[in-house]
Amino acid sequence: MGSYVIRRLLMMIPVLWGVITIAFFLSRLAPGDPADAMAGQRASEELRQQIREQYGFDRPLHVQYGLYLWNVMRGDLGLSYDSHRPVTAIIMERFPNTFRLAFSAMVAAVILGVSAGLISALLPNTWYDRITMFFSLLGISTPVFWLGLLLMYFVSVRMRLLPPSGFGDGGIQYLILPAITLGTQSVAFLARMTRASMLEILNEEYLRTARAKGASPFIVIVKHAFANAAIPVVTIIGLDFASYLSGSVLTEKVFSWPGLGRHIVTAIAQRDYPVINGTVLFFAVIFILINLLIDVLYAYLDPRIRYD
Amino acid sequence: MRDSYKKNNDPTPSHVRLYPRGAFCLFMLTALLFSCSGQDGNYAQYGGSFFMPPPDVDTLVLYDINDPPTLDPARSWGTFDGLLVSQIFSNLVRFNQKAEIEPDLALRWEMSDGARCYTFFLNPQAKFSNGRSVTAEDVRYSFERVLDKDTASSSRWVLERIETIRAEDPLTVVLTLKEPFAPFLGLLAMPAASIVPREEVERCEREGIPFGERPVGSGPWLFKEWRHDQYLDFERNEEYWGQKPNLKRLRMRIISNAFTAIAEFETGRIAYINPLPEAEILRWKTHPQWKKYTELTNQLSADMLVFNCERAPWDKEENRRALCQAVETPLVLECVREGAGAVITGPIPPGLPGFDPDRKLFKYDPDASRELVKQNGLDKREIVLLLPSSDQFVSSTGVIMQALWKKIGVSVRVHQAEWVTYRRMLREGEFDIAYRNWFADYPDGDNFLYPLFHSSQIGSGNMARFADPEVDRLIEESQKEMNPSRRSELLTQANALVYEKAPALFLWSRAKYIVTQPWLKEYTEPLIFNGTQFLAERIEAPAVDLKHKED
Secondary structure, eight states: OHHHHHHHHHHHHHHHHHHHHHHHHHHHHSSSOHHHHHSOTTOOHHHHHHHHHHHTTTSOHHHHHHHHHHHHHTTOOOBOTTTOOBHHHHHHHHHHHHHHHHHHHHHHHIIIIIHHHHHHHHSTTSHHHHHHHHHHHHHHHSOHHHHHHHHIIIIIIITOOSOSSOOTTSOGGGTHHHHHHHHHHHHHHHHHHHHHHHHHHHTOHHHHHHHHTTOOHHHIIIIIIIHHHHHHHHHHHHHHHHHHHTOOHHHHHHTTOOOHHHHHHHHHHHTOHHHHHHHHHHHHHHHHHHHHHHHHHHHHHOTTOOOO | OHHHHHHHHOSSOHHHHHSOTHHHHHHHHHHHHHHOOOOTTOOOTTOOSSSSOOOOTTEEEEEESSOOSOOOTTTOOSHHHHHHHHHHOOOSEEEOTTSOEEESSEEEEEEETTTTEEEEEEOTTOBOTTSOBOOHHHHHHHHHHHHOGGGTOTTHHHHTTEEEEEEEETTEEEEEESSOOTTHHHHHTSGGGOOOOHHHHHHHHHHTOOGGGSOOOSSSEEEEEEETTTEEEEEEOTTOSSOOOSSSEEEEEEOOOHHHHHHHHHTTSSSEESSOOGGGHHHHHHOTTTGGGEEEEEOSEEEEEEEOTTSTTTTSHHHHHHHHTTOOHHHHHHHHHTTOEEEOSSSSOTTSTTOOTTOOOOOOOHHHHHHHHHHTTGGGSEEEEEEESSOHHHHHHHHHHHHHHHHTTOEEEEEEEOHHHHHHHHHHTOOSEEEEEEEOSSSSTHHHHHHHHOGGGBTTTBTTOOOOHHHHHHHHHHHHOOOHHHHHHHHHHHHHHHHHHOSEEEEEEEEEEEEEOTTEESOOOOSSTTOOOOOSOEEOOOHHHHHHHHO
16 A cells, blocks of 8 residues: 555656646636736836736746746745735645635535435435435535525524624634535535445345344444445545635635635736646645545455555 | 344334434424524624624724735735725825825925925924834835836836935925926825835845735834735824824725625624625615615716727727717616716716816717718628626626617627736727726826826827827826916816717716715715725714623
């Protein structure tokens, strides 16, 4: 396993190089001149040209690329064109907030989604199952921003239970609504996926054997059934978690959550290339690491899977 | 073992007994709780739940939708960062809420040499918040910093008319202009002309921190903390040498969604909604509880559809006028902005010298327009109407124009682009007609004529690429004319001539609705973006809140 992990980590290098290259050239292909975003409406052509020279936009693209690659290799993601702050500082300032939201949403989603799916699978075609599946379909189909505004209206404006938005002093009361909003789709997906996986497994011979051997229903379901049904569920959890970590733009925007997703949208609008490229690179690292973690978990969940 | 055996023979599936239905009941209970609603109009104006304490009577909490890029006067060019800069820093002169010029650091000033030379006498009491007195040398340093090419300030144009800056003595500074410029004092009240302490700028440079992140000035508010994308905190400058703010703290929150801001307002966590989104105007201005707190305020602004005057057929005045006469602007204003604004007959908005309230709009004459369109072949090609994808009402305006011009035989393709692309297309002339809006940098008619329609500004602010020697002459004369009434006449003439030549279809000057909390007292929306320092505002909380605070 150790050598597998090292091999996968080494494979990150060409993948990240690919990500850097694609992100760099794609951001440059976007229409618009960052000098327009940086200079005011009354800026002269002379000032715009000066800005282009100062930031190196006037250099050939391959030179800009080479320079950027060299800086990234030295761990320097550059300075934001907009705020003149180091991109690394911007990422490190916002990522903990994004992580906090993603983690809370995911924990809630796993607890609610997996238990709802489990119960549904254990009570197939009952009124409980139908209601759970109806709500999970509703959860999948509900747009995030709409759900966010709806929760805000009922919970904050009408019932006065929680603050509508913001981060405040980092208290849990600010986290609840965005976490519910963000996690709802995952709850729904996980409920459906858990139910489907469990239904397949519940009719397997080895479960009957386990019961016959006198294993308690809890052990049968959790140890023998769910452990085997968990692989697709873990995949969904991993992918959702990675996508939440790479910025939950709509949720962050609706709840004014100071995360990375909201910031990268602003950076794209401003053509703030260092922030765009640095954040995309950071997201790529997260995706790769979480995928690696999922693969390692597969081996843990299913002893038949061996990487060595 | 026996129990398990029993369970395995029980016809009821074991998992049914294993999982009680409590989870479902809990879910239903939560759903019920969520579906509960308060009585209609029961807005708790003072907050007041466990997680939402009532507002702090010493803190004014306002908001904007975007995190400002900087608080450095030399780099600031937006309205929000400009407003914040004006809280931390002082200028030689400043705007009041009616956009009139008032003394700030300069106690008084004198003009000489045919209005080329301005001598400012500084207030000896004025101090930076680091305790050092503000001197004429600071004025020189601050202005030279903006003008320095290495600073690459996008607001360099504000001070570019200055030829020399001389510190006569610690409290006297002399500014000599390249040529007389009547609205010069307005420029000096802009955020870019704020006075910064050199040692603090250099300290930030040494520490590798942008000065805009750790600003130190001599204004009524001290910068305390900036949590990016969350809030900016300011504290009353107890050592301020002028009139101190009534409140102790000012917090500017960043709320990135207009509807979220409304929810924040309804829970009493922010002091105003500014501006009210178009979709909400009707609700608030007719609401029995809120209508008395919903106000319409004018903005010194002009919205227009500029023609690309360098591109045929818009290089001909009659073609431009043909399109202008096919639009009934007051009706469009009513449709897209609930009437929030005033139609304009030229670029200068109401409230500024040069605006002529008696001037009539072009006669609405679609038949004549249709005739001209046919005669000049304007119906033979599709024209591109460029719009920024910023506000909903801009899109609505584009759609309405498309329909109105179709009626006279002109086929329009609406091209909506996000801001940076829109700016590039506008600058490079990739349009036939483009939406443009302009907010006053300084409250003077010149600010709506020179940057937008003077021929020297083609490639900069004059996106219409309009050049007319007579308009240029009137603008230049008005800039040099120091007699207010004569100057107003010149601006009126220039404004009228621009309207007649129709380089743009002039639409309206915007007004916006704002809603303030009943507990916010003495708040007045400034006419110009940095025309307030939040000095008079008070928060009047009910007795219950004070009790809560004491507890």
